[in-house]
Amino acid sequence: MQLSKKMRITxxxxxxxxxxxxxxxxxxxxxxxxxxxxxxxxxxxxGVPGIAKGLAAKxxxxxxxxxxxxxxxxxxxxxxxxxxxxxxxx
Amino acid sequence: MKILTRMGxxxxxxxxxxxxxxxxxxxxEYAAKKAKVPVLTENExxxxxDMFAAPTRIWGCQRGNEVVMTKDGxxxxxxxxxxxxxxxxxxxxxxxxRLFESMLGFDSMxxxxxxxxxxxxxxxxALEMLHxxxxxxxxxxxxxxxxxxxxxxxxxxxxxxxxxxDLLPIGKIDEARRTQEEAGEACLDDCIEMSDCMLExxxxxxxxxxxxxxxxxxxxxxxxxxxxxxxDTGLPVEIGMSAEMVLGFHGQLExxxxxLAGMWPHQQLQIxxxxxxxxxxxVSNTNTKKTAPWNLGKALTFVKACTEIAKIxxxxxxxxxxxxxxxxxxxxxxxxxxxxxxxxxxGHADGL
Numbered sequence: 460m461q462l463s464k465k466m467r468i469t470x471x472x473x474x475x476x477x478x479x480x481x482x483x484x485x486x487x488x489x490x491x492x493x494x495x496x497x498x499x500x501x502x503x504x505x506g507v508p509g510i511a512k513g514l515a516a517k518x519x520x521x522x523x524x525x526x527x528x529x530x531x532x533x534x535x536x537x538x539x540x541x542x543x544x545x546x547x548x549x
Numbered sequence: 550m551k552i553l554t555r556m557g558x559x560x561x562x563x564x565x566x567x568x569x570x571x572x573x574x575x576x577x578e579y580a581a582k583k584a585k586v587p588v589l590t591e592n593e594x595x596x597x598x599d600m601f602a603a604p605t606r607i608w609g610c611q612r613g614n615e616v617v618m619t620k621d622g623x624x625x626x627x628x629x630x631x632x633x634x635x636x637x638x639x640x641x642x643x644x645x646x647r648l649f650e651s652m653l654g655f656d657s658m659x660x661x662x663x664x665x666x667x668x669x670x671x672x673x674x675a676l677e678m679l680h681x682x683x684x685x686x687x688x689x690x691x692x693x694x695x696x697x698x699x700x701x702x703x704x705x706x707x708x709x710x711x712x713x714x715d716l717l718p719i720g721k722i723d724e725a726r727r728t729q730e731e732a733g734e735a736c737l738d739d740c741i742e743m744s745d746c747m748l749e750x751x752x753x754x755x756x757x758x759x760x761x762x763x764x765x766x767x768x769x770x771x772x773x774x775x776x777x778x779x780x781d782t783g784l785p786v787e788i789g790m791s792a793e794m795v796l797g798f799h800g801q802l803e804x805x806x807x808x809l810a811g812m813w814p815h816q817q818l819q820i821x822x823x824x825x826x827x828x829x830x831x832v833s834n835t836n837t838k839k840t841a842p843w844n845l846g847k848a849l850t851f852v853k854a855c856t857e858i859a860k861i862x863x864x865x866x867x868x869x870x871x872x873x874x875x876x877x878x879x880x881x882x883x884x885x886x887x888x889x890x891x892x893x894x895x896g897h898a899d900g901l
Binding site: 533 | 691749
């Protein structure tokens with residue numbers, strides 16, 4: 460949110476917390492966020508088979524937060540999952 | 550009772566509580582006088598004195614006040630030499646970035662080459678692009694591609710342009726200015742070329758790091774590059790500075806009608822905002838002959854002047870030799886954690 464929307468930290472936390480239906484304080488609670496991340500299937504830091512990883516996790520995060528993530532958009536264009544100009548190098 | 554803290558070179562020093570307060574006050578007054586900004590308040594200094602007087606080894610911010618981190622220098626701390634506090638671990642860049650994400654818990658990461666300036670990185674463009682492309686597929690946290698513009702490499706003997714440091718001492722002022730402008734154009738072209746290709750690879754942003762290390766001409770090139778990257782391509786840009794004041798090697802360069810030479814952090818922030826920057830990283834250089842509290846008082850005064858007026862997130866540099874942290878290749882955790890917490894609680898930083 461800081462990079463793509465230039466949000467200051469308080470606004471960024473409130474935006475993400477609102478989208479995830481938690482409080483800003485919850486975002487830095489590793490116990491709560493570990494469970495929530497697994498539940499939402501947006502990637503966890505430990506190795507768990509079947510949980511979304513890498514690009515798949517980012518695609519889900521982009522949808523949850525209602526933002527565009529550059530590499531996710533590139534992937535969609537490369538694979539033709541959405542209409543749009545092909546990425547460079549295709 | 551004596552309080553054990555550190556000098557700017559990381560050596561131990563003992564201060565009384567009164568001496569500790571005086572160090573914070575004097576560091577703050579130094580910054581306030583230089584940048585013409587307010588000093589720290591009495592309450593803020595109270596917090597700092599209590600923090601440094603506490604005998605605990607480490608310190609932290611209040612729960613709920615945590616901020617995010619951006620980083621420079623890629624995985625140099627893992628696989629580079631002592632120059633980057635590196636431990637020369639036999640770890641390549643791809644493995645290193647994964648470790649920073651999962652094991653070290655970083656919020657974001659910067660991908661760059663060990664030879665961290667844009668000029669050498671341009672020669673490795675295809676390799677750099679491939680590594681960014683692959684890492685974008687395997688990681689989740691935001692990845693920025695980064696480099697130092699490092700205008701110095703464009704001058705002789707490293708580059709093809711006449712060196713202003715040779716011209717200025719013999720009074721060739723106009724020639725020194727002209728060579729900086731010409732070298733700046735070449736640097737700008739390289740910054741844009743590397744940024745544009747990383748946009749295609751899916752990078753989340755560009756990190757211009759150690760900006761204005763060779764003065765106002767370099768800063769001018771970076772602002773122009775930022776304008777292109779942020780406003781023409783839409784890719785977010787982080788600008789991390791190299792020093793608390795922009796040196797006027799050229800002296801006459803202006804951006805949007807504002808003279809760049811002599812700008813202090815809050816002025817640098819505003820001109821970076823005008824160029825479209827998404828995250829700004831102010832610097833306060835550590836004076837090794839002063840105490841860590843003096844240096845932190847100075848750094849917080851600069852940073853507070855930024856965060857009070859910022860329209861974009863501010864991530865002050867809090868590493869070796871900046872942000873109050875001593876200049877030593879293995880910075881001590883007692884002072885690093887205190888400087889970091891103070892940047893959040895007193896400096897109101899949006900990140901580090």
